[in-house]
Amino acid sequence: MNTLLQMIGIEKSFSGVKVLKGVDFTVGEGEIHGLMGENGAGKSTLIKILTGVYPGNSGVIRMNGKEIFINSRSDAMANGISVIYQELSLIPTLTVMENIFLGQELTFGKVFLKKKEMHRRAEQLIEKCRFDIKPDDLVETLCVAKRQTVEIMKSLLLNAKLIIMDEPTASLNAAESENLFKIIRNLKSQGTSIVYISHRLEEIYAMVDRLTILRDGAVVGVLPREQIDPVTVVRMMIGKCLDCAEHTVHDAASEAAVLEVTNLCSETLLDHVSFRAYGGQILGIGGLVGSGRSEVLRSIFGLDHYTEGSIRYNGEALPRSAREVSRYGIGLVPEDRRNEGLIPLLNIVENMALPNYDQLYETAFVSGKRERQLGMRGIESLSIRPGDPNIRCINLSGGNQQKVVISKWLQRKDLKVLLVDEPTAGIDVGAKAEIYEIMRRLANQGCIVIVVTSDVEELIKIADQILIMVDGKVFQQMRNENLTQDDILLAASRIKRKEPDHAN
Amino acid sequence: MRTDNVKRWARMAQKPLMLAALIVLMAFLAPGVFLSRSNIASILMAVCIYGLMVCGTIFPLLNGGIDLSIGSVGALAGSICVLVTLRYNSSVGGTVLGIACGLAAGILCGIFNGFISYQFAVPAFIVTLASKNIIYGIAQNITGMNTILSLDSKVMNWIGTGKIAGVNFTILFFLFIVVATYFLLNHTKFGRYTYAVGGNAKSARFSGVKVNLIGISAYAISGFTAALTGIVLSCFNRQAVATQCSGYDGDVLVALVVGGVSLAGGEGTIQGAAFGILLMGILNNAMVLLGVNSIYQDLLKGVIVIIAVALDMYVKNKGNGLSRNIWNRARRSAVNS
Numbered sequence: 138m139n140t141l142l143q144m145i146g147i148e149k150s151f152s153g154v155k156v157l158k159g160v161d162f163t164v165g166e167g168e169i170h171g172l173m174g175e176n177g178a179g180k181s182t183l184i185k186i187l188t189g190v191y192p193g194n195s196g197v198i199r200m201n202g203k204e205i206f207i208n209s210r211s212d213a214m215a216n217g218i219s220v221i222y223q224e225l226s227l228i229p230t231l232t233v234m235e236n237i238f239l240g241q242e243l244t245f246g247k248v249f250l251k252k253k254e255m256h257r258r259a260e261q262l263i264e265k266c267r268f269d270i271k272p273d274d275l276v277e278t279l280c281v282a283k284r285q286t287v288e289i290m291k292s293l294l295l296n297a298k299l300i301i302m303d304e305p306t307a308s309l310n311a312a313e314s315e316n317l318f319k320i321i322r323n324l325k326s327q328g329t330s331i332v333y334i335s336h337r338l339e340e341i342y343a344m345v346d347r348l349t350i351l352r353d354g355a356v357v358g359v360l361p362r363e364q365i366d367p368v369t370v371v372r373m374m375i376g377k378c379l380d381c382a383e384h385t386v387h388d389a390a391s392e393a394a395v396l397e398v399t400n401l402c403s404e405t406l407l408d409h410v411s412f413r414a415y416g417g418q419i420l421g422i423g424g425l426v427g428s429g430r431s432e433v434l435r436s437i438f439g440l441d442h443y444t445e446g447s448i449r450y451n452g453e454a455l456p457r458s459a460r461e462v463s464r465y466g467i468g469l470v471p472e473d474r475r476n477e478g479l480i481p482l483l484n485i486v487e488n489m490a491l492p493n494y495d496q497l498y499e500t501a502f503v504s505g506k507r508e509r510q511l512g513m514r515g516i517e518s519l520s521i522r523p524g525d526p527n528i529r530c531i532n533l534s535g536g537n538q539q540k541v542v543i544s545k546w547l548q549r550k551d552l553k554v555l556l557v558d559e560p561t562a563g564i565d566v567g568a569k570a571e572i573y574e575i576m577r578r579l580a581n582q583g584c585i586v587i588v589v590t591s592d593v594e595e596l597i598k599i600a601d602q603i604l605i606m607v608d609g610k611v612f613q614q615m616r617n618e619n620l621t622q623d624d625i626l627l628a629a630s631r632i633k634r635k636e637p638d639h640a641n
Numbered sequence: 642m643r644t645d646n647v648k649r650w651a652r653m654a655q656k657p658l659m660l661a662a663l664i665v666l667m668a669f670l671a672p673g674v675f676l677s678r679s680n681i682a683s684i685l686m687a688v689c690i691y692g693l694m695v696c697g698t699i700f701p702l703l704n705g706g707i708d709l710s711i712g713s714v715g716a717l718a719g720s721i722c723v724l725v726t727l728r729y730n731s732s733v734g735g736t737v738l739g740i741a742c743g744l745a746a747g748i749l750c751g752i753f754n755g756f757i758s759y760q761f762a763v764p765a766f767i768v769t770l771a772s773k774n775i776i777y778g779i780a781q782n783i784t785g786m787n788t789i790l791s792l793d794s795k796v797m798n799w800i801g802t803g804k805i806a807g808v809n810f811t812i813l814f815f816l817f818i819v820v821a822t823y824f825l826l827n828h829t830k831f832g833r834y835t836y837a838v839g840g841n842a843k844s845a846r847f848s849g850v851k852v853n854l855i856g857i858s859a860y861a862i863s864g865f866t867a868a869l870t871g872i873v874l875s876c877f878n879r880q881a882v883a884t885q886c887s888g889y890d891g892d893v894l895v896a897l898v899v900g901g902v903s904l905a906g907g908e909g910t911i912q913g914a915a916f917g918i919l920l921m922g923i924l925n926n927a928m929v930l931l932g933v934n935s936i937y938q939d940l941l942k943g944v945i946v947i948i949a950v951a952l953d954m955y956v957k958n959k960g961n962g963l964s965r966n967i968w969n970r971a972r973r974s975a976v977n978s
Contacts, residue, residue, distance in 0.1 A: 440847070463849030477847050480840035482907045491837055492848040494830045501829050545848065 138165035140202070141330050142187075142218075142299055147196035149182055156182050158354045159196070164299060169321060169331045171341045174351035175374055175565035177534060180334055183351070184301055188213040188220050200298075217298035221288045221305060229277035234259040236276055237291045262290050266323060282313035289320065293329075300324065301332040306340060307563060310426035310591075311629075318344060336563065337592075338367055350374055375566050386618055387580065387601045389415030394451055396554055396585050398437070401446035406432055406609040409446070414554075414602075419576060419586045421600025421617070423593065424629050429609040430589040431472060434556040437587075438462050438469040450553060463492050465553070468546025470539070472558040472589075478542035481531035485521065486512030488530050489545050496550055515544035519575060536568025543575060554585040561595060573599050593622045607631055655956065656901070656916040659949075663923055671930045680926070682809065688922035689815035690874055691886075694893045695914050696822040697866025700859035702897055703826075703839045705906025706758060706765035708863045711893060713776035714750045715871030715886030718743035720784045722872045723791045723881035731794035740796075743872045744865060750776055751864020755857030773890070780883040788882045791875070801876035811873055818866070822911045835859065839906030896921050899949045920949070 142164040149157040157179050164170045174180050186193040189207040198205055200216050207213050213220075227236050234255055243251040243258070259272035268286045276284060285305060292300050302321075306314040321331055321344065335341055341348060348360045350373045357373045394416035401410040406429045414420040422430045435441040437448055437455070439462040448455045456462055463469075471477035479488055490497060490508045497507050512526040519540045521533075530541055539560065546555055557576065561569045576599060580586045590596050596603060597620055605612045605628040613628050667675040674680060694711050701708045722736075722743035729735020750772065758768045791797060803810045826832040834855045837845040846852045870889070875881045900917025902909030924945060928938050 438847075459846060460849040460851055469847060471844075471847055476841065477844045479844055480837050480907070482840045483836060487833065487836070490833070491845065491850065494833065498830065501831065503828055503830055503833060505828075 138168060140164075141166045141168075141200065143197075143199040143202075144183070144187065145197045145199070147183065147186060147198075148194045149179075149186060149191065150194055156354050157186075157193075160351070160354070160356055162349055162356070164330050164332060165346075166298075166330060167325050167328045168346045169325055169333055169344055171345035171348035172332055172334045172351070173336075173341060173348060173370065173374060175567060177565070178351040178374075179354040180351055181303070182354075184220065184303065184332070184334070188218060188301070214295050214297075217296060218301070219292035219295060219297040219299070220301040220303065221285065221292065222303055227276050227284055227287055229275075231276060232272065233270055233274050233276060233279075233287050233290075234272035236287055237262075237294055239291075241294065258294075259290070262293060266290070266293070266320060268320070280313075281308045282310075282316065285309075285317065286320065289324075293324075297329065299330045299332065301334070303334045304336065304563065305333075306335065306337065312425075314340070336565070338370060341365065341370070342367075371566065386616060387418055389417050393417050394553060394583065394585060396437075396587075397447075397449045397452075398433070399447050399449075401433065401436060401443055401448065403432060403436065403441060403443050403609075407436065407443065408609040410606075410609070410611050411446075412604055412611060412614060414585045414587055416583045416585050417580055418601040419580050419588060419599055420602045420604060421596045422587065422589045422604045422606060423591075423596045423625055424606035424612070426591060428606040428629075430606050431558050432609075433606070434469060434558055434587065434589055437554075438467060438556060440469075464495055466549060466551040467554040468492070468549065468552060468556065470542050470546070470555070470557040470560065472562070474535075474538055474542050479530045479538060482529055484527050484529050485516065485533075485541055486526040488541055489515045489548055492545055493548050511548050515541070515548055518547070519544050520571070534568075536564040536572075539564055539568070539572060540575075543572070547575075547579070552579075552584060554587070555579060557586065557588045559590055560588060561590075561592065569595075593625045596625060597622065605629055655953075656913060656920075660916055660920055660923070663920065663927070667923065667927050667930070671927075674930060675927075680930075682812075684919075684922050684926045685812045685815075686809060687925065688918050689812050690870055690877070691889045691892050692815050692896075692915075692918045693818055693866050693870045693873065694863075694889060695866075695896050695918055696818045696911065697863040697869075698893050699822065699826075699897060699902055699909065699911060699914050700835060700862045701755075701765065701856075702902050702904065703835050703906060703909055704856050704859045705839045705842070706856065706859070707769060707894075707904070708751075708754065708860060708867075709766070709769040709890050710750060710754060710773040710776055711863060711867035711870075712886045712889040713773045713780065714747050714864050714867035715874065715889060716881075716883050717750070717776050717780040717783075717871065718747045718868030719871035719875035719881040719885055720780050720789065720883060721746050722797075723789050723875050724783060726791055726794050726797065727789070731791065731797075733796055736794045736796040740872055744868045747864040747866075747868020747871070748861050749864070750867075751861040752857060754864070755860030758860070759853040759856045777883065777887075784881065784883045786883060788880050790880045792879050797876040798879065800873060801879065811877065814873070818869070819911060819915055826911055831855070831858070836907055839908070841907075892921070895946055899946060899953075901953055 140163055144160065144162040147157050147160045147162070148155065160179065160183055162183065172180055182191065185191045187198065187207065189209045189212050192208060198207060205216050207216065228239065231239070237259060238255050243254050245251060256272050263270060263272065268290070270279065270283055270286060276287060279287070289300065305317060309317060324331060333345055342365055345365070346362055348365050348370070349356060350358045350360070350370065352374060360369070396414045399411050401407050410429070410433055422433065424430050432441055436443045439455070439457050439459045455467070456465060475481065480491070486508050489512050493511065494503065497503070497511065509526060515521065516524045516526060521537050521540050521544070530538055533541065546552055560572050560576070564572070576586050576588065588599060597617060600617050602614065603617050603620065603625065604614045605625065607629065612631065694715070698708050698711055722739040725739035725742050726736045729738065754765070754769050754772050757763055758765045800810060805813055826835065834845065834850050837848070837850060838852050838855050842852050871886055874885055878885070896917040897909070897914050898904065898917070899920060900909070900914035902914055924942065928941065933941065
């Protein structure tokens with residue numbers, strides 16, 4: 138395999154702190170190269186240097202053996218390097234064709250657009266890659282997975298030789314991810330190289346030819362495909378062996394609190410959902426994206442309207458507005474923490490205090506002192522870093538942001554139920570373990586914890602009871618004892634291992 | 642950490658420094674006149690009337706909205722106040738009733754703006770642009786497009802020109818409203834929720850904040866201070882006319898933006914806005930003192946606003962790489978070639 142990209146001895150410091158300490162990184166032609174590491178290991182910095190967002194302090198970048206200098210995104214593109222970011226950079230109100238040609242329109246005399254020609258080229262490209270879209274589709278009508286394919290087309294049109302994908306499956310469901318993998322393999326077969334960044338180990342095993350692992354700004358290993366296995370990778374990433382202790386199932390005490398959901402129906406999706414969650418236990422809800430998991434949480438929290446059914450806490454019906462439910466002692470940690478969980482411009486203290494003003498101050502006036510105490514308590518108990526309460530949440534890492542969102546609710550004196558949607562999406566291994574511990578601690582205090590997650594490994598690891606949803610219905614509820622990932626995945630695809638043809 | 646603190650201080654001190662520089666400069670350019678007691682009083686008188694509006698209109702802006710109807714609300718409230726007062730023969734009770742009616746009208750206008758904007762999710766720009774015309778229309782109707790004189794109400798005359806300890810009541814009242822706004826924004830739950838809604842309405846809702854109530858209240862406050870402005874202006878002029886306060890909306894927004902209040906919501910302080918008000922007031926005064934031909938005054942004012950805001954944004958974005966800095970770019974391309 139010929140070497141396409143070579144990065145040698147890349148170093149980078151931010152205000153005196155070395156974040157990259159002489160990183161070497163090579164990608165071969167037509168190779169799918171994985172890049173893994175905890176948050177803060179230096180993955181994004183490396184990619185940003187490669188794409189001209191930051192200048193590197195020292196080091197050499199070579200493409201096909203020739204040294205290149207990348208000082209801006211357009212330099213990177215000119216050298217055949219393109220990135221597909223987590224936040225897609227498409228313009229929703231334009232069509233697919235307009236988007237892929239944006240900034241590189243075909244023109245007569247630099248002024249008038251060659252619309253027919255562009256349309257034809259777009260069609261060719263779609264056909265060649267076997268994408269399921271049309272050039273005239275409006276981007277805002279496309280789902281996330283299809284938008285991603287538009288991004289990929291945009292790169293291909295620039296004759297990208299190297300496409301960098303940063304967590305491309307973060308917002309895709311299983312089928313969409315599978316489709317993306319097909320596209321990636323197809324690109325590979327046409328000689329395009331891919332740098333694939335992901336936190337999801339199983340994707341890395343399935344996809345990559347080689348894997349580079351970063352820790353604390355240095356390369357700790359480059360593994361060829363056959364040497365990649367979960368234990369090695371995790372150990373290299375975090376520098377220690379994760380405690381793979383046997384999971385113990387916690388049973389609810391007989392006098393434990395109970396949240397009872399009965400025959401919950403919504404206009405569009407939920408179909409007679411019933412279950413019980415007990416204090417002292419963590420109830421995990423699994424299933425595919427779109428199976429109604431988040432909607433159940435949102436209904437409990439009073440955000441989504443439900444047409445039928447009831448939700449009771451110890452026999453008492455819950456109110457139906459987010460404000461009243463939250464004042465009742467139920468907290469929601471939403472999936473999209475940046476848009477729904479936090480106020481990014483406000484600092485840690487102000488975010489934590491937000492749902493708790495009714496308990497902090499009896500009157501309409503606030504003094505600041507109690508807010509601060511509450512903030513410091515939250516920072517200490519969840520070891521949020523950096524521990525400066527005046528830092529704006531936008532400047533925290535994903536894991537610490539998540540801790541702030543959870544901590545908002547932990548500060549409520551009367552917290553009865555915590556609903557958590559995708560607790561660890563985009564969060565590094567170390568912070569994950571801390572968040573699991575926080576949830577377990579909360580359950581041990583007698584709270585009801587309900588967790589929705591797409592990560593099967595996580596589901597098995599943390600839940601005492603597991604509920605699988607399919608198409609807005611509860612497909613199966615199981616006690617998390619001797620369950621394997623297979624059992625969960627099969628159930629999510631409507632197959633019950635024990636009673637094969639009994640469908641709800 | 643240390644450099645962060647220095648930066649924070651630099652940012653906080655930036656506006657007072659600009660103001661101080663302008664004052665020192667003017668003290669040299671117009672010696673004896675600029676710093677005279679009467680000139681200072683005239684600057685403050687000039688800014689304090691629309692300054693009242695600024696204190697209320699900051700609320701919708703912090704929520705991520707905007708209020709363009711404030712000028713019309715001022716006209717309507719002033720007209721109602723004078724008409725009611727005259728109807729009761731300018732008695733003390735009649736004047737108090739007139740003021741109350743004017744303020745109530747302002748609050749109602751604000752609630753209308755907020756209700757339409759939040760309950761029907763209509764952009765605030767559109768709602769308040771339209772309600773500006775509606776409210777102006779009502780003011781025209783009730784005044785019959787006449788200038789209505791109110792020379793006899795003792796209460797109104799005192800509000801307009803009365804003094805406490807040698808300082809105009811209006812100026813003191815303005816300072817009081819600034820302090821009250823500071824208190825409301827920084828020491829009440831309502832203030833906290835205002836910043837939260839402006840920063841991210843969705844997650845505020847997910848934290849149990851009544852977003853619509855906070856939003857509508859913000860417009861009600863904006864309507865209230867706009868009405869205050871209109872009434873104070875009528876007291877000062879001893880008359881009401883449907884065209885009074887027209888153009889104030891522009892001045893108010895300029896003062897807010899120059900004062901560092903973000904049009905995107907969630908950012909800005911009343912202290913900053915107060916500096917914005919003073920800066921614009923001193924600027925207007927300076928141009929008159931220096932004898933700048935009036936045909937250049939608007940032009941200069943516009944240029945200065947752009948410089949002030951661009952500088953503010955530049956300092957703000959310098960650290961986070963958002964600034965599209967031409968020097969930076971030049972340096973990069975030099976490295977590249």
